[in-house]
Every structure is written in C-alpha cells, then in structure tokens.
Amino acid sequence: MIHFKRDFNFMGARRVAAALSIILLLVSIGSLAINGLKLGLDFTGGSLVEVSYERPVELERVRIKLREAGYQDAVVQTFGAANDIMIRMGEAHDPQLGENVLLALQDGEELRITLRRNEFVGSQVGEELREQGGLGLLLALIMVMVYLAFRFQFKFSIGAVLALAHDVILVLGFFSLFRIEFDLTVLAAALAVIGYSLNDTIVVYDRIRENFRIMRVGGPVDILNASLNQTLSRTIVTSTTTMLVLVILALFGGEMIYGFAIALLVGVVVGTYSSVYVAGNILLLLKVSKEDLIPPPKEEEEIEQIP
Amino acid sequence: MLNRYPLWKNLLILLVLLIAGLYAAPNLYPEDYAVQISGTREIHQVDEALMEQAMARLEAEGIGYKSLTLENGAAEIRFNNGDEQLLARAVLASQLGNNYVVAMNLAPTTPDWLSAIGAGPMTLGLDLRGGVHFLMEVDTVQAVSQRMEVYASDVRTTLRENRLRYRTVDLDDRGRLQARFGDAETRDQAQTRLRRDFSEFIFDTSVEGEAYFLTISLSDETVREIEDYAVQQNLTTLRNRVNELGVAEPLVQRQGRNRIVVQLPGVQDAAAAKRVIGQTANLEFRLEAAPDASRAVTEVYPFRNDPGRTATLERDIIITGSSVANANATFDENGLPQVSITLDSRGGQMMSRVTRNAIQRRMAVLFVEHKTRTVSERVDGEIVERRVPYVEKHLISLATIQTVLGNQFRITGLDSPRESSELALLLRAGALAAPVYFVEERTIGPSLGAENIEMGTKSVQIGFMLVLLFMLLYYRVFGLLANIALTLNLMMLVAVMSMLSATLTLPGIAGIVLTVGMAVDANVLIFERIKEELRSGAPVQSAINSGFSRAFVTILDANVTTLIAAIILFAMGTGPVKGFAVTLSVGIVTSMFAALVITRALVNLTYGGRKLQKLRM
Numbered sequence: 001m002i003h004f005k006r007d008f009n010f011m012g013a014r015r016v017a018a019a020l021s022i023i024l025l026l027v028s029i030g031s032l033a034i035n036g037l038k039l040g041l042d043f044t045g046g047s048l049v050e051v052s053y054e055r056p057v058e059l060e061r062v063r064i065k066l067r068e069a070g071y072q073d074a075v076v077q078t079f080g081a082a083n084d085i086m087i088r089m090g091e092a093h094d095p096q097l098g099e100n101v102l103l104a105l106q107d108g109e110e111l112r113i114t115l116r117r118n119e120f121v122g123s124q125v126g127e128e129l130r131e132q133g134g135l136g137l138l139l140a141l142i143m144v145m146v147y148l149a150f151r152f153q154f155k156f157s158i159g160a161v162l163a164l165a166h167d168v169i170l171v172l173g174f175f176s177l178f179r180i181e182f183d184l185t186v187l188a189a190a191l192a193v194i195g196y197s198l199n200d201t202i203v204v205y206d207r208i209r210e211n212f213r214i215m216r217v218g219g220p221v222d223i224l225n226a227s228l229n230q231t232l233s234r235t236i237v238t239s240t241t242t243m244l245v246l247v248i249l250a251l252f253g254g255e256m257i258y259g260f261a262i263a264l265l266v267g268v269v270v271g272t273y274s275s276v277y278v279a280g281n282i283l284l285l286l287k288v289s290k291e292d293l294i295p296p297p298k299e300e301e302e303i304e305q306i307p
Numbered sequence: 308m309l310n311r312y313p314l315w316k317n318l319l320i321l322l323v324l325l326i327a328g329l330y331a332a333p334n335l336y337p338e339d340y341a342v343q344i345s346g347t348r349e350i351h352q353v354d355e356a357l358m359e360q361a362m363a364r365l366e367a368e369g370i371g372y373k374s375l376t377l378e379n380g381a382a383e384i385r386f387n388n389g390d391e392q393l394l395a396r397a398v399l400a401s402q403l404g405n406n407y408v409v410a411m412n413l414a415p416t417t418p419d420w421l422s423a424i425g426a427g428p429m430t431l432g433l434d435l436r437g438g439v440h441f442l443m444e445v446d447t448v449q450a451v452s453q454r455m456e457v458y459a460s461d462v463r464t465t466l467r468e469n470r471l472r473y474r475t476v477d478l479d480d481r482g483r484l485q486a487r488f489g490d491a492e493t494r495d496q497a498q499t500r501l502r503r504d505f506s507e508f509i510f511d512t513s514v515e516g517e518a519y520f521l522t523i524s525l526s527d528e529t530v531r532e533i534e535d536y537a538v539q540q541n542l543t544t545l546r547n548r549v550n551e552l553g554v555a556e557p558l559v560q561r562q563g564r565n566r567i568v569v570q571l572p573g574v575q576d577a578a579a580a581k582r583v584i585g586q587t588a589n590l591e592f593r594l595e596a597a598p599d600a601s602r603a604v605t606e607v608y609p610f611r612n613d614p615g616r617t618a619t620l621e622r623d624i625i626i627t628g629s630s631v632a633n634a635n636a637t638f639d640e641n642g643l644p645q646v647s648i649t650l651d652s653r654g655g656q657m658m659s660r661v662t663r664n665a666i667q668r669r670m671a672v673l674f675v676e677h678k679t680r681t682v683s684e685r686v687d688g689e690i691v692e693r694r695v696p697y698v699e700k701h702l703i704s705l706a707t708i709q710t711v712l713g714n715q716f717r718i719t720g721l722d723s724p725r726e727s728s729e730l731a732l733l734l735r736a737g738a739l740a741a742p743v744y745f746v747e748e749r750t751i752g753p754s755l756g757a758e759n760i761e762m763g764t765k766s767v768q769i770g771f772m773l774v775l776l777f778m779l780l781y782y783r784v785f786g787l788l789a790n791i792a793l794t795l796n797l798m799m800l801v802a803v804m805s806m807l808s809a810t811l812t813l814p815g816i817a818g819i820v821l822t823v824g825m826a827v828d829a830n831v832l833i834f835e836r837i838k839e840e841l842r843s844g845a846p847v848q849s850a851i852n853s854g855f856s857r858a859f860v861t862i863l864d865a866n867v868t869t870l871i872a873a874i875i876l877f878a879m880g881t882g883p884v885k886g887f888a889v890t891l892s893v894g895i896v897t898s899m900f901a902a903l904v905i906t907r908a909l910v911n912l913t914y915g916g917r918k919l920q921k922l923r924m
Contacts (some may be wrong), residue, residue, distance in 0.1 A: 122746035136879035197871035242824035245770035254762035
C-alpha cells in the first residue's frame with residue numbers, strides 16, 4: 001500500500017515559508033492596488049451580448065460592423081469557442097439592444113448568427129453587489145472566528161482567520177495578476193475557498209489540539225511537526241480528489257464556469273499550503289502552549305460517545 | 308458486540324435511503340418539450356374544437372407530436388424534440404392569433420405514483436433552460452410624491468368645502484404640501500380642520516411678509532406604508548401582466564425593500580415581454596378648465612397626436628387608471644380603435660358625481676408615462692451617470708360630455724389597434740402604483756442553456772468517476788465502501804434539492820462537483836485514523852471503532868465551519884450565488900450523514916462482529 005514518509009520537519013522550513021507567504025501577499029496586494037480586479041458585468045454594470053456564428057469569424061470584422069452601427073465603446077472578444085462572440089458595452093438600458101446588435105451584425109453577413117445571451121446590469125446594482133460581496137466575506141470571517149474561539153482557543157481562531165485572509169488575498173491577487181474576469185460565480189468560489197481552507201486548517205488544528213494534550217515530550221515545534229505528519233496522507237488524498245474534480249470542471253465545465261473552477265483550484269492549492277505553514281506558523285508566533293488547552297473541555301468526552 | 312449496528316439502526320438507514328431514492332427518482336425522467344396554449348381572456352376558451360383545428364394544422368405541416376392534454380381551459384401539447392416544438396409554436400401562434408397565448412415549456416414526465424407522494428424533479432435555473440430574468444426597482448420616491456399630489460387635491464377640496472379661503476396649495480421641492488393663506492386665523496382654522504380629517508399629516512406653520520404658510524408633511528410611518536403599498540401593488544400588477552403573457556411557471560417575487568424579480572423561463576422574445584411588463588403608462592381623467600378659471604388651478608398639456616395643439620385642464624383628477632375594473636380593445640363605428648372601459652363602483656360614483664355638474668363641458672383623457680433619461684455629470688472630477696426620472700403627460704382625447712357618465716364608457720383617439728389592445732391590457736392588469744426601472748436583465752438563449760446542462764452533467768460524471776476510481780485504488784475494500792456511500796450521498800443530495808424544490812443553476816452544479824470532492828474528506832479522515840490505530844498496534848475491531856469516533860470531532864468541527872460560510876453565502880447572495888450556497892449546505896449535511904452513518908453501517912456489515920487478525924487497507 002501507499003505510505004507517505006512520516007517524519008518531515010515541516011516547521012524547520014517555517015522561516016522560508018513565512019518569507020514566501022509575505023512575498024506572495026505583497027505581490028497580491030500590490031497587483032490589487034495597481035491593476036485592481038478585472039470586474040465582470042455583475043459588478044460594473046453595463047450591457048453584454050453574446051452571439052454565436054455558424055463558423056469562426058474574424059473579430060476585427062465584428063468590431064468594424066459594430067462601429068459602423070454606432071456602438072463605439074463595444075469590447076469584442078471570443079467566449080470559449082472561436083465562433084462565440086461576446087460583446088460588452090457601457091450602454092444604458094435598452095430593451096432592444098440584443099436584437100439591434102444582432103441585426104447590425106447580420107446585415108450583409110452570409111453566416112447565420114444567433115443570439116445566445118443578453119444581459120444588462122444597472123451600475124447601482126453592481127455597486128451594491130461589490131459592497132455586499134465584501135461584507136459577506138468579512139462576516140464569514142468573523143463568524144468563523146467566533147466559532148473557533150469557542151471550540152478551540154483564541155490563538156487558534158486568530159491563526160485560522162489569518163490563514164483564511166491569506167488564502168483569499170492570494171486568490172484575489174491571482175485574479176488581478178492574470179487579469180481573469182471576476183464575476184459573481186468567482187465571488188462564490190472565493191467564498192467556497194473560505195470553506196475549504198477552513199476545513200483543512202481545522203483538521204490540522206484538531207490534531208494539534210489533541211497532541212498538545214497527549215504528548216508528554218517535545219516543545220510546540222515538535223508537536224506541530226508530529227501533527228502535520230500525522231495528517232499528511234489525509235491532506236494529500238483530499239486535495240487530490242478535490243483538485244481532480246476541479247480540473248475536470250475547468251476543462252469540461254464550459255466558459256461560464258471556468259473562472260469558478262480556476263479560483264477554487266488556486267484556492268485549494270493555497271489553502272492546503274496555508275493550513276500547513278500559515279496556520280501553524282501563527283500558532284508558534286503566538287507562543288501557543290500546553291496551558292492554552294488544559295484543562296481539556298468536558299464536551300470532548302460527551303462527543304466521543306455519540307457515534 | 309463491537310462494530311455492529313442494532314437491526315433497528317440498519318433498518319432506519321435503509322428507510323432514509325429508500326425515501327431519498329423515491330424523491331430523487333423524478334430527476335431520472337427526462338422532460339418533454341411542450342407548448343402550452345391558453346386564452347388571453349375568459350371568452351377565448353381553449354376547447355376541443357379549437358384543438359382539433361390546431362392538431363389538423365400541425366398534421367398538415369407534417370409536425371409530429373407525442374400527446375395532447377386539455378385541462379382547465381388550457382392545452383398542453385408534448386413533442387418528441389426541440390425542433391418540433393419550435394416549429395409547432397410558430398405555426399400555432401400564427402394560426403390562433405392574438406387571442407391565444409402559445410408558450411414554450413418543458414413538461415415534467417414524472418410518473419403519477421411519484422407525483423402522488425409529492426415528488427418532482429429539481430427546477431432548472433434560467434441559465435440551464437433559457438429564458439428571461441428581470442430585476443426591477445420600484446421608484447418609491449415617486450410613489451410618495453404621487454400620493455402627495457392626490458393629497459393636494461383632497462386638501463383643496465376640504466378647504467373649499469369648509470369655505471376656508473386659501474391662496475395656493477402646492478407641492479414644494481422637498482415633497483411637502485405648502486398651503487398659503489391671507490391671514491393667520493384662516494390658517495389656524497384650516498389646520499384644525501385638516502388635522503381632524505387627516506391623522507397622518509404633520510403640520511408646521513410659518514409667516515413670510517403678508518403670506519401665512521401651513522406646511523404639511525407625512526409621518527415616517529405613513530411614508531413607509533405608502534412605499535410598502537406601492538411595492539406590493541406593483542407586485543400584484545406585475546403578476547397580472549405576467550399571467551396575461553401566458554408564460555409557464557413564471558416567478559414574480561419581491562427582493563429586498565424596493566425590488567422585484569421577474570423570471571420567465573422559456574421566453575425568447577424578451578423585447579415583447581419587457582414592453583408589457585415595464586409599461587408604466589397610466590390614465591388620468593380630468594375636466595377641461597372653465598375659460599375664467601384661475602391659473603392656480605389649471606394646467607396646460609399638449610395633444611399626443613398633435614403636439615402643437617394644447618388644452619387647459621383642471622388640476623383636480625377625477626379618477627386614474629387604477630379605478631378601471633375591465634377594459635377591452637374594440638373598434639368604433641368608423642373602424643377606429645377604441646377602448647371600452649368599465650369602472651369599479653367607487654370610480655363609477657366619482658365619475659357620475661363629477662359629470663352630473665359638467666354636462667356640455669369637455670373631459671380629457673391624459674396618457675401618463677414615467678420615463679427616465681441618463682445624464683452624465685461631473686462629481687469630484689469623476690463622470691457619474693445618473694438616472695433622472697421624468698413624467699410625460701399627453702392628451703389622448705378631449706370629448707364633450709353628452710350625458711352623465713356611469714361606470715361604462717369608451718376612450719377614442721388612439722393611434723393603432725396595437726395601441727388600443729396594449730392600453731386595454733394595461734388597464735385590465737392594473738397600472739403600476741409607482742414607476743419601475745429595469746436595473747438588471749438577463750436573457751439566456753435555449754441553446755446556451757442546453758449546452759450548460761450538457762457540460763455541467765458531463766463534468767459531474769467524469770469528476771465523480773475519477774474520484775471513485777482513485778478511492779478504490781487507494782483504499783481497496785474501504786474505498787469500495789466509501790464509493791457506495793458517496794454514490795448514496797449524491798442521491799440524497801439530489802433528493803433533498805428536489806424536496807426543497809430548489810432551483811438548480813450552473814453554480815449549483817459546480818457546488819455538487821465541489822461536494823463530491825469534499826465529501827471524500829470525511830471518509831479519508833476516518834480511514835486514515837483507522838490506519839493509524841492499526842499501526843500503533845490496536846486490535847482490528849477496536850481500531851475501526853476508535854477510528855470512527857476520533858474522526859468524528861474533526862469532521863464535525865470542519866463541517867460546521869464550512870456550513871457557517873455557506874449559510875452566510877446564502878443570506879448575502881442573490882440568484883446564482885444563492886443556488887451555489889444551497890447546494891453546498893445541503894451537500895455538507897448529506898455528506899456528513901453518508902460518511903458517519905452509511906459508511907459506518909457498511910463497514911460494520913462487512914467487518915463487524917467477526918474476529919479479524921489483520922485488516923488490509
């Protein structure tokens with residue numbers, strides 16, 4: 001059977017890891033500050049028309065046609081396949097926009113064109129969503145922190161939430177750096193990253209908590225190392241299966257789901273890394289000790305009997 | 308004995324799975340492509356004679372169909388494929404004309420015995436089946452100021468009737484009523500009088516030179532009530548209008564304080580739908596001003612067909628379109644389009660009371676439209692687009708009152724039959740109590756929907772297969788047991804989603820895929836624990852037992868935290884994000900049950916109650 005070597009000195013590399021995390025965070029924050037996010041229609045407001053040509057078509061031809069029809073600010077790009085064209089405009093609401101664009105494109109065109117999608121989002125709605133999205137992320141972080149402080153201890157909840165913030169910032173930074181469009185589904189993914197990364201961190205913390213109580217020898221560093229090694233195969237198996245489905249989703253899920261899959265994929269990689277290094281590192285930084293977890297809370301024993 | 312579930316526990320699990328299986332089952336039956344035919348009005352019933360004609364036409368065109376059902380004055384024809392459906396819709400719509408609505412629909416094929424227990428398939432979101440989604444904002448500010456105008460004319464009437472001489476009663480730019488009087492005594496009497504009649508008013512007095520002012524505003528509570536009423540009223544009106552469109556399974560729902568979501572699955576002609584839904588036209592009936600009337604009580608409006616011509620009208624409104632009980636588009640003796648109107652009893656009373664004293668005077672019908680224009684302006688160096696609402700009022704007719712009007716009369720002076728039929732529809736469905744603006748609109752073509760569903764299903768299948776394969780290779784027998792639990796988990800997820808009649812969206816499918824990936828985690832945690840226990844020399848049965856119980860705490864903590872995130876996502880999100888949150892939350896709960904109870908039961912059945920020296924995993 002497959003066994004993973006079980007005595008990695010994870011914490012030995014903690015300074016290198018900390019440096020790496022800080023560099024990545026700085027790059028992410030820098031990119032977010034300079035480039036910002038390439039926000040999708042959901043957040044910016046505006047109009048979007050997606051049309052499908054019978055056969056692939058040159059984008060330049062589409063652009064010229066649209067300009068002739070008076071749509072000066074139209075941004076034209078392919079969407080997934082070469083015959084799928086997505087047109088974005090800052091137009092104010094016009095109920096006929098989809099039909100009009102289709103007519104303009106079809107005029108003198110031999111290929112048959114069909115309208116696939118026509119969306120309009122008011123700028124006000126976009127603004128509200130931006131606020132709500134940010135607020136949602138913040139609220140999720142706070143609620144989780146409260147739960148962890150209650151179930152573990154305050155130092156653990158700081159560690160977990162900082163690891164989370166680390167993951168979310170890196171995912172956002174990734175989207176900013178590579179100019180991938182950030183829309184509602186990607187926001188959902190960013191929130192799912194919170195869920196996943198948390199799951200991962202809790203599993204490691206759970207073991208750390210347990211080991212602090214039962215291991216008689218060794219300092220915090222040894223206990224952390226032991227805990228990480230004990231959970232290593234689980235970490236690898238779970239990340240593998242999750243990434244497996246996400247890669248499939250990115251490859252076969254279609255263009256509308258691509259951003260979602262990429263965000264989660266990055267999130268899973270970063271989340272796995274952070275539950276090993278960031279979450280553990282912060283515990284050491286906060287000088288976690290046996291005393292923090294003793295006496296063991298009574299509920300532990302009750303729970304043991306449930307299954 | 309260690310690792311054996313009592314019989315009742317196993318039976319209970321079986322029962323849960325059986326129920327889940329039943330409720331998940333309807334999703335296995337593919338939906339039929341169908342068209343629904345319904346009459347636009349009571350008199351246009353869909354009956355057998357009509358359907359015989361329709362079916363004969365379909366046969367003549369060579370379009371095959373599967374079945375025809377006739378129920379409650381509406382017919383549903385099912386087809387073998389989408390092409391037949393499209394062709395049939397076009398053919399039937401042109402044959403049946405404007406009096407019938409032919410709507411495309413996906414009809415479920417759930418067998419009767421499953422429908423009998425309330426089982427049905429998951430609803431597909433618009434991104435998966437195609438259709439139109441609108442988000443509309445109700446202009447509540449406008450609603451309040453409209454109400455203030457009505458109050459203004461009520462106040463004038465009250466003052467006149469009580470012989471309290473006022474100079475003017477007008478709305479100021481802050482939406483308050485300003486009544487101007489010649490002396491303080493009249494003003495105070497007016498205040499006492501008005502306070503008795505209108506408990507919702509808040510009064511304020513001021514003096515400016517010779518003019519004595521009484522400022523009337525509304526209490527916050529009343530303003531909120533008016534706003535609430537406007538949104539509710541609009542909701543009702545929009546429902547009526549959507550029903551007039553004859554869409555199958557429409558959704559009209561309030562969202563937040565002043566927004567309304569309208570979703571019309573399967574509707575392709577978004578422009579037509581919008582014209583009817585978003586139409587903010589209303590009517591006002593007023594008398595033409597007498598030649599000697601003071602300018603303070605009159606207003607001048609242009610004619611709609613001839614903007615150069617104007618007429619002076621009284622400021623007081625007799626009734627508005629909201630008093631209309633029924634309206635039909637007809638033609639007059641000269642073949643010109645007209646609308647026959649029936650008023651409700653209150654409207655009828657008002658009309659006869661006013662017209663009794665106004666025979667030989669002329670009555671005007673004002674066509675009121677709420678519009679918006681977008682203006683760009685510079686705020687702090689940034690160009691900001693702002694929506695400015697404005698009202699356009701045009702005269703559509705000005706006719707001499709020949710006799711006292713009751714609750715039935717006709718409006719003429721319309722441009723075209725289309726206009727008369729749309730106006731009739733609007734008056735029937737009710738006018739919007741306050742103007743609405745489209746703040747979001749999404750139209751998804753049916754081909755894109757079908758593609759999304761196909762790709763979504765494919766990726767779920769492939770991803771699921773790969774995970775099963777991986778688990779089998781990695782954990783052997785335990786992997787097989789986990790796979791069974793995982794499959795049952797997916798079934799339970801689908802069952803719960805169907806029971807909740809949750810809407811499956813594209814992000815929802817992504818949520819399912821993610822759940823599949825993460826559901827493995829609980830199993831992995833358990834198995835790794837068992838492995839550890841075995842390595843540390845524990846006997847097989849106790850290793851299994853403590854593996855499960857130790858992993859429980861971890862699984863609980865990990866899943867509860869994820870659930871917190873999912874619930875916040877649900878509370879904050881709208882539309883697709885909500886869909887994702889629902890799937891994720893349900894998935895977390897079912898996968899916990901699957902790993903902790905089902906896997907346990909399977910492991911118990913396989914290994915429990917036996918003496919085992921070695922366990923390979």
